[in-house]
Amino acid sequence: xxxxxxxxxxxxxxxxxxxxxxxxxxxxxxxxxxxxxxxxxxxxxxxxxxxxxxxxxxxxxxxxxxxxxxxxxxxxxxxxxxxxxxxxxxxxxxxxxxxxxxxxxxxxxxxxxxxxxxxxxxxxxxxxxxxxxxxxxxxxxxxxxxxxxxxxxxxxxxxxxxxxxxxxxxxxxxxxxxxxxxxxxxxxxxxxxxxxxxxxxxxxxxxxxxxxxxxxxxxxxxxxxxxxxxxxxxxxxxxxxxxxxxxxxxxxxxxxxxxxxxxxxxxxxxxxxxxxxxxxxxxxxxxxxxxxxxxxxxxxxxxxxxxxxxxxxx
Numbered sequence: 001x002x003x004x005x006x007x008x009x010x011x012x013x014x015x016x017x018x019x020x021x022x023x024x025x026x027x028x029x030x031x032x033x034x035x036x037x038x039x040x041x042x043x044x045x046x047x048x049x050x051x052x053x054x055x056x057x058x059x060x061x062x063x064x065x066x067x068x069x070x071x072x073x074x075x076x077x078x079x080x081x082x083x084x085x086x087x088x089x090x091x092x093x094x095x096x097x098x099x100x101x102x103x104x105x106x107x108x109x110x111x112x113x114x115x116x117x118x119x120x121x122x123x124x125x126x127x128x129x130x131x132x133x134x135x136x137x138x139x140x141x142x143x144x145x146x147x148x149x150x151x152x153x154x155x156x157x158x159x160x161x162x163x164x165x166x167x168x169x170x171x172x173x174x175x176x177x178x179x180x181x182x183x184x185x186x187x188x189x190x191x192x193x194x195x196x197x198x199x200x201x202x203x204x205x206x207x208x209x210x211x212x213x214x215x216x217x218x219x220x221x222x223x224x225x226x227x228x229x230x231x232x233x234x235x236x237x238x239x240x241x242x243x244x245x246x247x248x249x250x251x252x253x254x255x256x257x258x259x260x261x262x263x264x265x266x267x268x269x270x271x272x273x274x275x276x277x278x279x280x281x282x283x284x285x286x287x288x289x290x291x292x293x294x295x296x297x298x299x300x301x302x303x304x305x306x307x308x309x310x311x312x313x314x
Contacts, residue, residue, distance in 0.1 A: 006265050013145035015264075017153060018219060020250075020257035022047070024156040025211030026235035027242065027249045028163050029204040033079075034239055035167060036200030037180035037303040041097025042082050043208050044232030045104030050075050050209025052108040055216035055223040056115070058125045068152070068213055075209020076202045078104050083198040090307035101232070109225060122222035128152055150218040152210075159207070164246040176200050180301035183308045193308050208232070234284075237291045243298040255290065259283040 006012050026043055033040040040046075054071035058064055078100055085096045116123065131154075133147040167173035178186045179196040186193050211231070216223045234256060242248035263279040 003262075003266070006262065008141070010141045010144035012258075012261055012265065013141070014148065015261040016254060016258045017146065017149060018257075019260050020253040021153045021156045021218070022211040022214045022231055023235055023238065023253040023256060024160065024250060025207050025214065026232060027238040027253055028159060028246060029075075029207030029211065030235050030239045031242065031244055031246065031249055032163065032167075032176070032204035032207065033201050034304055035180050035244060035301060036176050036197045037183065037301055037306065037308070038083070038086055038197055038201050039093045039097060039305055040079070040082060040100075040201060040204060040208075041094060041236065042078060042100025042104065042205070043097075043235055044228060044230070045101035045108075046075050046078050046205050046208045047212030047232050048228045049078060049104040049108045050212030051216045051227060052112055052212075052223050053209070054213030055125060056111070058217060059123060064128055064217060067217055068210060071209045071213035072206040075212075076206040078209075079202040079205025080198070082205065083201040086307070087194050087197045087201065090309060093305055112223060122224045124221045125217070127216075127221045128218040152214045152218045156214075160246050160250050167246070177301075179308075180303050183303050183306075187310070194310070197308070208235075211235075230284075234287060237287055240298055240300075241287075241291050241294045243294065244301065252290075256283055256287050259286055 026047060030040055030043055050071040053074040054067040057067035057070040062070070082096055082100050085091045086093045128150040130148050130150050133143075136147040137143040139147070165173075167177060175186055175189075175191055175196050176199075179193050179200070183193040186196065212228060215227055220227070238249060238252040238256065241252040260283045263282050267279050
């Protein structure tokens with residue numbers, strides 16, 4: 001099988017969409033935070049905690065959608081913690097985000113070991129099963145690639161236009177965007193800038209946690225250490241690639257996921273002639289290059305990383 005045959009196969013595009021799903025949730029979550037002026041580098045840890053929380057809910061006897069909601073709530077709590085330090089206390093967003101990542105990652109592993117101290121292999125759950133959309137799933141290639149996915153993938157595709165509409169077609173979305181562009185203008189309208197930023201970080205963190213939950217409740221059926229594998233950092237890069245726009249975030253997620261899906265298949269074609277490590281690092285190298293190119297033309301929120309204090313005029 002050559003590269004052209006891979007690119008036109010339904011299996012390749014189905015895999016691309018599956019790989020892109022957690023990136024879509026994570027990128028949208030980070031985009032919402034940054035649109036409000038807050039960089040959330042806690043995304044890697046929040047996704048890890050979301051993966052563990054959602055899986056643990058189902059493993060304890062809960063339903064799958066309840067696990068998704070529980071993961072989102074746990075992510076929102078860590079977002080609230082991040083907002084408390086960065087929004088209300090004005091501490092470094094970089095340092096706080098890294099601290100949230102270390103805290104959430106370590107806490108998820110600790111809880112897992114505390115609840116399952118004798119587990120030698122990750123216990124399994126029954127995850128979301130693929131749902132074939134009637135009629136649409138019968139379309140050649142497109143039906144298998146897009147309309148035979150799990151419910152969380154459909155949810156990710158649905159969330160994109162909802163986030164776009166919320167940010168660009170509602171008064172609340174305008175207030176959130178202005179909190180990241182010109183918070184003094186928001187304050188002049190009698191709105192609470194700190195509350196706007198805090199709410200955006202909580203909602204964005206909930207999206208991140210759902211992205212992590214997808215891995216344990218849809219892509220796989222267990223929680224294991226290191227399963228996020230840098231996806232959170234990729235989401236931060238994808239926000240820049242997308243120029244802080246939801247539509248472009250989808251393109252960036254699909255681009256990275258497509259390269260990742262392609263490298264797995266090329267490894268099989270190349271055999272042992274090329275070291276497999278080259279293929280593993282290819283998606284990350286190309287993502288960095290794409291981010292560098294797009295970042296030169298990107299228009300970032302003007303008040304991103306800038307703490308806001310009531311009454312200041314500077």
